[in-house]
Amino acid sequence: MEKVKEGVKSAERAERAFKAKSRRTQNGMTKWKNIIIVFAMMLPGLVYLLINNYMPLIGLSLAFKEPDMSLTNIFNSPWCGFENFEILFQSSDIWLYIRNTVLYNVAFILINLIVPVTMAILFTFVRGKIKNVYQTIILLPYLMSWVIVSYVTFALFSGENGMLNAIITNAGGERINFYGKDAIGMWPFVFIFFNTWKSTGFNFLFYYSSLLSISPSLFDAAKLDGANFWQQVRYITIPGLKTTMVTMLIMGLAGIFRSDYGLFYLLSQNSGQLYEVSQTIDTYIYNSLKGAGDLVTSSAAGILQSLIGLILVVSANLVIKKVDPDSSLF
Amino acid sequence: MKKRNLCLALTAVLMASSLVGFAACTETGKTGGTADPSKEEGDVVLSFLHAGTMQPSTKKVEAAVSAYVEEKLGFGVQFKQTNVFNCTSDYQNWLITNQEIDIINVFTGSESFITDHSARELDSLLTPEIAPYLSEVLPERPETTLYGEDGNIYGVSVFPSHMLGGYSYMVRKDVLERAGLYSETPQEGKYTEGQPIGYEDLDTIFAAIREVMPTNSAGQTVYPCSAMNGQDYMTALVPYDKLGTESYPLATLMVDPETGEWGNEVVNYYKTDAYKEYVEWMGKWNAAGYVHPDAETTSENLNDMFDSERYVGVVLQTSPELEYQWETDRMKNKEGTSLEGDLDLVMLPLSVEYSYLTNPMQSLMIPSKSKRPARAMQFIDLLYSDEYLVNLIMYGIEGEEWEFVDEERGYITEVYEGSRTNNYVIGGFWGDYDMLYAFVQYGVDAEQIIEDMERVEKESLYYEERTLSHKSPAWGFIYWADRSHTTTIRNINAQVMSRYFLTLAVGAGSKGTDGTFTGPGSTYEEFINALDNARIDSIVEDKAEQYAAWKAEQNS
Numbered sequence: 001m002e003k004v005k006e007g008v009k010s011a012e013r014a015e016r017a018f019k020a021k022s023r024r025t026q027n028g029m030t031k032w033k034n035i036i037i038v039f040a041m042m043l044p045g046l047v048y049l050l051i052n053n054y055m056p057l058i059g060l061s062l063a064f065k066e067p068d069m070s071l072t073n074i075f076n077s078p079w080c081g082f083e084n085f086e087i088l089f090q091s092s093d094i095w096l097y098i099r100n101t102v103l104y105n106v107a108f109i110l111i112n113l114i115v116p117v118t119m120a121i122l123f124t125f126v127r128g129k130i131k132n133v134y135q136t137i138i139l140l141p142y143l144m145s146w147v148i149v150s151y152v153t154f155a156l157f158s159g160e161n162g163m164l165n166a167i168i169t170n171a172g173g174e175r176i177n178f179y180g181k182d183a184i185g186m187w188p189f190v191f192i193f194f195n196t197w198k199s200t201g202f203n204f205l206f207y208y209s210s211l212l213s214i215s216p217s218l219f220d221a222a223k224l225d226g227a228n229f230w231q232q233v234r235y236i237t238i239p240g241l242k243t244t245m246v247t248m249l250i251m252g253l254a255g256i257f258r259s260d261y262g263l264f265y266l267l268s269q270n271s272g273q274l275y276e277v278s279q280t281i282d283t284y285i286y287n288s289l290k291g292a293g294d295l296v297t298s299s300a301a302g303i304l305q306s307l308i309g310l311i312l313v314v315s316a317n318l319v320i321k322k323v324d325p326d327s328s329l330f
Numbered sequence: 331m332k333k334r335n336l337c338l339a340l341t342a343v344l345m346a347s348s349l350v351g352f353a354a355c356t357e358t359g360k361t362g363g364t365a366d367p368s369k370e371e372g373d374v375v376l377s378f379l380h381a382g383t384m385q386p387s388t389k390k391v392e393a394a395v396s397a398y399v400e401e402k403l404g405f406g407v408q409f410k411q412t413n414v415f416n417c418t419s420d421y422q423n424w425l426i427t428n429q430e431i432d433i434i435n436v437f438t439g440s441e442s443f444i445t446d447h448s449a450r451e452l453d454s455l456l457t458p459e460i461a462p463y464l465s466e467v468l469p470e471r472p473e474t475t476l477y478g479e480d481g482n483i484y485g486v487s488v489f490p491s492h493m494l495g496g497y498s499y500m501v502r503k504d505v506l507e508r509a510g511l512y513s514e515t516p517q518e519g520k521y522t523e524g525q526p527i528g529y530e531d532l533d534t535i536f537a538a539i540r541e542v543m544p545t546n547s548a549g550q551t552v553y554p555c556s557a558m559n560g561q562d563y564m565t566a567l568v569p570y571d572k573l574g575t576e577s578y579p580l581a582t583l584m585v586d587p588e589t590g591e592w593g594n595e596v597v598n599y600y601k602t603d604a605y606k607e608y609v610e611w612m613g614k615w616n617a618a619g620y621v622h623p624d625a626e627t628t629s630e631n632l633n634d635m636f637d638s639e640r641y642v643g644v645v646l647q648t649s650p651e652l653e654y655q656w657e658t659d660r661m662k663n664k665e666g667t668s669l670e671g672d673l674d675l676v677m678l679p680l681s682v683e684y685s686y687l688t689n690p691m692q693s694l695m696i697p698s699k700s701k702r703p704a705r706a707m708q709f710i711d712l713l714y715s716d717e718y719l720v721n722l723i724m725y726g727i728e729g730e731e732w733e734f735v736d737e738e739r740g741y742i743t744e745v746y747e748g749s750r751t752n753n754y755v756i757g758g759f760w761g762d763y764d765m766l767y768a769f770v771q772y773g774v775d776a777e778q779i780i781e782d783m784e785r786v787e788k789e790s791l792y793y794e795e796r797t798l799s800h801k802s803p804a805w806g807f808i809y810w811a812d813r814s815h816t817t818t819i820r821n822i823n824a825q826v827m828s829r830y831f832l833t834l835a836v837g838a839g840s841k842g843t844d845g846t847f848t849g850p851g852s853t854y855e856e857f858i859n860a861l862d863n864a865r866i867d868s869i870v871e872d873k874a875e876q877y878a879a880w881k882a883e884q885n886s
Binding site for chain 2: 066067068069070071072074083086087090091092093154158159160175177179180269270271272273275279284285287288289290295
């Protein structure tokens with residue numbers, strides 16, 4: 001075991017030395033040329049970010065105002081404190097919705113860490129042209145809209161013509177109302193299953209590309225030192241994927257107060273009997289503002305969700321920084 | 331070091347751009363037009379809605395409308411196009427960014443356009459000089475106006491805003507005959523056209539249908555009770571005036587379904603005996619298998635259900651015209667069905683017909699930022715009083731896109747290429763029925779159109795006599811919730827109504843896990859408790875107070 005660790009460390013040292021040497025050999029001009037090219041390539045993305053992510057920040061103040069659209073400038077509307085946040089806290093069930101949102105997200109974060117990493121590792125064993133086919137198949141669910149998925153699940157769970165009910169009744173059993181209280185316990189697993197099924201392909205791409213960036217020489221060195229598959233995974237693959245995993249974890253935490261509207265609203269067909277397990281903060285806000293055309297209440301809800309996301313991201317990064325400074329994002 | 335400087339520079343640029351944005355916010359001051367059309371300048375800009383695709387002739391129509399209005403009023407008109415599906419957010423964007431717009435055609439959330447001061451009051455513009463037609467008509471007809479909390483008029487409705495109550499169970503005559511329940515003339519134990527029925531009668535009919543027609547020709551189950559997601563009108567058995575614009579009835583005035591007598595008090599709709607009785611019956615019917623097992627969640631279409639004989643009776647508004655339309659439009663393809671001959675329905679009213687007011691579903695409003703409000707009002711007035719203008723704006727240029735088939739009666743048919751029927755304009759439908767006019771049908775001959783129009787006229791008379799004559803005592807009253815009550819209503823909708831309403835409406839909340847009826851039971855109790863916790867009483871009290879004040883004002 002010690003031999004394997006030693007081998008990996010020496011290979012890493014050699015790689016670092018090579019990179020440092022190649023950096024030193026670059027002259028100043030070439031370096032600047034490269035930077036300019038890189039930034040030129042970044043420019044469209046930066047412009048997009050500026051327009052879509054930074055400029056709207058100006059509108060945050062609206063969440064604390066009572067809008068007066070008769071003013072030439074809506075930002076001069078009078079302040080109203082936290083009145084626009086009231087809808088979020090008036091509901092006596094809000095803790096249930098928060099619980100659902102947070103717990104589902106925790107489950108999604110963990111599962112979306114384990115399953116795609118496992119698949120990425122397994123994928124390294126696939127050889128030949130079939131690899132492309134597998135890759136497409138894995139990504140396909142991600143490209144499918146929740147509307148289509150909701151029809152698929154309805155075809156499975158429908159009380160009248162559902163596949164499961166057909167099996168049950170043909171076997172002599174009683175028809176089950178899967179969208180009713182009888183089957184409420186099943187739904188957390190349904191949500192988790194379909195979320196995993198849909199998002200694995202996309203997350204897999206991140207991990208697989210990170211995996212490809214690990215130098216094959218590390219694996220070769222480990223093999224020479226007698227490392228078995230599990231040892232390679234433990235001492236090379238996982239440490240190699242650590243930064244990506246941390247990034248994905250922090251991104252997941254940022255959205256812990258948000259939920260996929262399509263998943264929870266459409267898959268459950270917004271069945272009232274399932275609200276105990278299907279209602280999240282987003283579906284609650286949607287149900288309360290349906291047709292209201294209310295600009296400020298939805299901004300207020302968005303702010304609250306983002307703020308909690310921000311606090312969690314910063315906290316998680318701080319913890320990670322303490323444990324492993326190299327893996328923290330900032 | 332260089333990288334660090336670059337990052338700092340980038341951050342500075344981002345911050346500067348944000349500050350530029352904030353700096354742009356320092357301009358202050360309200361805008362608004364004078365109420366004198368002669369002092370205003372420029373063309374009136376009108377929101378022009380379409381259903382996704384713009385007709386190629388729209389520019390031509392815009393020019394023709396502009397020329398006509400120029401001739402009549404001395405200014406032109408410009409269309410500002412938007413899609414009906416996202417017009418509300420477009421309006422908000424136009425107003426926030428101070429774009430030129432003088433008339434908006436508001437579909438949803440019209441109250442929020444008033445409360446956030448997007449729209450201006452119209453009372454000061456409704457003078458005989460500016461709006462000779464509407465200044466006379468609007469004050470007389472509350473169903474044509476959108477009132478604000480302050481009692482001022484903020485919008486002119488596109489359609490009359492009265493709600494027509496009174497629904498019937500329309501059932502296939504051949505099935506009723508097969509069940510031995512139909513009679514041409516009134517007879518004990520049988521049903522005849524137009525005979526009012528109640529829960530017991532429905533129970534008898536449902537059971538008989540189940541017996542004579544358990545499945546359709548394709549072997550699928552036939553459901554006698556048509557209560558279904560989004561298309562459920564069985565609650566018509568518990569008639570009400572909701573005294574406002576909330577999506578669900580919360581605090582209501584009740585009307586007796588048999589006698590038509592109106593209640594005096596504002597009550598919690600769901601605590602009434604009538605509603606409890608409804609829940610009980612629906613629960614029994616659901617447990618008996620009379621209701622579609624996916625009634626709560628299905629996205630199936632009522633028409634398709636009927637055409638495929640999975641429903642043989644549906645609950646529709648009591649209306650001879652609607653009955654006729656169903657008889658002519660439904661089950662056209664009889665192949666593979668048990669229907670022999672033409673479809674014939676029997677209309678069995680579940681409650682008396684009545685009407686009450688709500689705020690308009692669609693109304694024309696003048697934004698508070700309009701630079702020419704008086705001109706806008708002049709244009710709206712012309713739109714509601716000028717037959718030529720309405721037909722031009724709705725159907726296009728006469729002789730190019732449509733032609734009159736009966737000059738005297740003013741019916742229109744489209745005979746040329748292209749349809750303008752996906753344009754959502756505009757107004758005049760509640761106006762003088764003798765003057766307004768338009769009726770478009772595709773590929774139908776003139777005789778058919780005239781026949782259809784005669785039936786429509788008959789239908790209008792029917793409503794005048796039966797439904798509009800039985801008005802709610804609160805006719806003219808619309809409840810306005812303040813900010814805190816609006817929040818309460820939204821919370822009730824999201825937390826309670828979305829959760830329980832449909833479950834109880836289709837009877838799914840009164841069934842035990844073994845499928846048998848368990849009485850209104852726990853779901854109903856849970857629902858009532860949830861409503862209490864969400865403070866429905868505060869809405870009932872507030873509405874009752876406002877209604878009492880309105881009544882006192884009326885009496886004085």
